[in-house]
Amino acid sequence: MLTMKKIIRTFSPCLLGIVFFSGCKKYLDINENPNAATEPPIAGLLAHGTNASAYTTFNTSNITSYYVQYLASPTKGNDLDTYNATDESSTWSYNYDILTDMYAMRNLAISKNLMAYRGVADILTAYNLQLSLNLWGDIPYSQAFQGATNFTPLLDNQKSLYDTCIALLDRGISELSDPNLDGQLDAQSDFIHGGNDAAWVKTAYLLKARLLNEITKQPEYSPAAVLAALANSYESNDDDAQVTLFDGSGPWTQVAINNALLLLDGWLSAYFVGVTNDSLYGYYDPRLPAITNKTADGFYRGTQNGAGHTGSSTDQGESVLPEDKWYSVPGAPLLIATFAEAKFMESEAQFRSGHLPEAYDAYLAGIKANMQKLNLPDSSITRYTTLPAVAVGSANLTLTLIMKEKYIACFLMPVTWDDMRRFDYAYKQFELPANANLDVFIRRIDYPTIEYSTNGKNIPAVKLTDHLWWDQ
16 A cells, blocks of 8 residues: 655656746755755645646546547457456556645645645545545545555545545635635646636535536435535636646647557547447537547548457558547646536436426537537537437437537546446447456456555455445
């Protein structure tokens, strides 16, 4: 178990000189000057926490995107594609790395009476904890940050961790709602919201709505509670939580670069291409050309999960994430939470409440928000949102249609695997991958070898088909 990590690293977001300029040096002085104080600079922790949260999002999505068939491996029988157990030690380590830093940032903020930093630490802890919780289920938390006093922490129960996430978000909202705190956060160190307290509060409410929306299978699910949280969250795409500056290329840009160098990755699944082209629903989605290019023979063609590519790796016979499209172009944002997602959560909650006109309005608003985010022209947005199969009217709206559109709008976001499990993978013609190792859809991932090797006595016996607590 990674119970203790070095807080300040040479791989720090402050290496981005274009962001920090000479201010970066003050974050690194603790490592360079033996006479400097041993206390980590709190702005450096904020920089690492906000930047690294984009990477935990990417690391998680680079697992879940295969399970929801956004992506497919060009290699036949790939482990992620076919539901084989994979060793996600690097993702586990990175997630605990940032949780450890947020634990340190909160404690330092308390000692310095910096309430805004406490608030951001709580929000980012809740966000990264939920990412881990929804991959592995029970994980160490309450005993995980005790340093050398406990190298074999017990695992916290999934439900208690869920409740912890809610409590952290509520506390973060309270801590950041004091109007006297304005300007306390170092804007240049905040890669997500530029030091804007109000923006952090909105994001906390959206993340709370996401958690409340996750438990639709549980008796305590309340659409009214989801809507109440959303009412205090995002109002437009301008509120989105995202990171655009990285130490080098953004992670999805690097995937596109690697693929161009024949380190194959970022191939689109045949299912996703089918949803957005015309083979599954019978109408074309103008977002597809904003995501990928046509093949050498002039078509959009995905790769079947588990089956591998049909041609060679160099013949451009299947669609991939390229270096010149919205999600993978240099400078592309890594999305953590979006206004479009908020509108689809609103649509679902209104639908479950029986408020069909409100659900329909939010459904259309979610589509438009995502299309505007991808810089589609108004004519394309109008053409798509007035198609009879899309503009079905409130009386004909279904959860299936809401979730289909949310699936497209949340491309490459980890929340989609949560949605698919909530809906028991009941998406139109969604099928097991070719050569699947399981005869049912995957529900969780296995614990990593790094945890088995250091804390194995506390790891429960699990199967990849075991449902997490909220998925039962």
